[in-house]
Amino acid sequence: MRVKFCGTASIADMRCAVDAGCDAMGFVMGVTHQSSDVVTPAETAEMVRQLPPFIEPVAVTHLQGTEDLIRLVKDSHCTTLQIQDTVDPPEMDVIRDALPYLKIVKAVHVMDESAIQTGKRYERYADALILDTRTREKIGGTGVPHDWNISAKIVATTAIPVILAGGLTPENVTEAIRKVRPYGVDVHTGVKKDGVRNPEKTLAFAREARNALKNE
Template sequence: MRIKFCGTASLADMRCAIDAGCDAVGFIMGVTHQSSDFVTAAEAAKMVRRLPPFVEPVAVTHLQETQDLIGLVKESRCTTLQVQNIIEPTELDAVRDALPYVTIVKAVHVTDASAVAAAKRYEPYADALLLDTRTREKLGGTGIPHDWNISAAIVANSTIPVILAGGLTPENVREAIRKVRPYGVDVHTGVRKDGVRNPERTLAFAREARNALPNSGNEE
């Protein structure tokens, strides 16, 4: 089970995720909605330089304009782009043409059953989908789970990897994985305590996620 820890805002956050054996760390940049733990692209780039091999840096952003997305990835030096906001699917092709080395993850907000069609709409243009929860104020980092039955239906019918996010915690991630069967999981607020990433909760989340399914430990 692949694991991404999002909202990496300091070297301490990053070390915490690395010590838990993460596959990816997310840097929240270019925010237009309410968010926490966001950084500038320059700050992210400094942390990316300190990442060990085989840990993927992910630019997580609310930005929608193609040139803004391209500029953000270049400046931050991330190799995966996670687009949280609404964007025309064909715009993802424009990003790919400009940055052929970048993996594109498109967030789909699971507010109701319409998310199934939204996921299918983006599927031909993205390398992976991320199923998240949103509110009027927030495009992610809400700490609120969504309907895992809808997420499970999206996973079952997707031809590309699907990552589950939205209100995941060490206490519920095992159940969520067993229900949804995603390619990976993504957590932000669920491993924080007193406003910062908590080592014990981060380790517990990774342990629960990797042991959720038979033979779901570290894949080769």
């Protein structure tokens, strides 16, 4: 089970995720809604420079303009782009043409059954989908789980990898993985303590995620 820790805002956050054996690390930039742990592309680029090999740096953003998204990836030196807000699917091909090395992950907010069709709409254009939760104020990092039954349907009917996010914690990630069967899981607020990424929670999350399917 692949594990991404999102909301990396400092070298301490980065080392915490690396020590837990993460596969990917998210950097929140270019926000238009409420969000925590926001960093600049320059700050991200400095952290990416210090990132060990074999860990994927992910630019997580609310931006929607094609040129803005391309510039964000270039300036941050990330190799994966996670688009949290709405973009026209063909625009993702424009981004891909400009940055041939880039992997694109498109967020689908699982609020009701319509998320299944939203996922299908982006399936041909994205390298993966990430199933997340949104509120009136936030389009990511809500700490709120969604209906895993819907997420499981999306995984079962989607040809590309599907990552599960939204309100995951060390305590519920095993149940979530067994229910949804995702390609990977993504956590932000669920491994925090007193507003900061916590080493014990981070290690526990990675351990629970990786062991979720071993004892079935």
